[in-house]
Amino acid sequence: MGLPSSVKVLGATYTVHQQPANTDESNVSGLFDYNRRTIYVDGTLSAEVQTEVFYHELIHALLAHTGLEELLDDKTQEALCTGLGTGLARFAEENRE
Ligand SMILES: [Zn+2]
Secondary structure: OOOOOEEEEOOEEEEEEEOOOOOOOOOOOEEEEOOOOEEEEOOOOOHHHHHHHHHHHHHHHHHHHHOHHHHOOHHHHHHHHHHHHHHHHHHHHHOOO
16 A cells, blocks of 8 residues: 555554654664654555554544543553554555455
8 A cells, every 4th residue: 555645644644755764762663753744654664564554553543532642651552553553554554456
């Protein structure tokens, strides 16, 4: 699946950039920027991994917009985003019409 150029998340429109995220952290494959309403996915990754990263960042967005992120420590949040993100990416792939 190709990534959409923008997505709506609970009413907020996010731009999706397929490029390395501009960040001080090294080795990030994706980034969710709440204030800029932007999701970055490293466009040099394989299409399959880009989709997993995209869903990972989308879960971050959902946690932020529902207030759930306030209830979760960073480690739990990352584990949730990776597990559910990969699960949703596989679900979308395995249930395409
Ligand atoms: Zn994350």
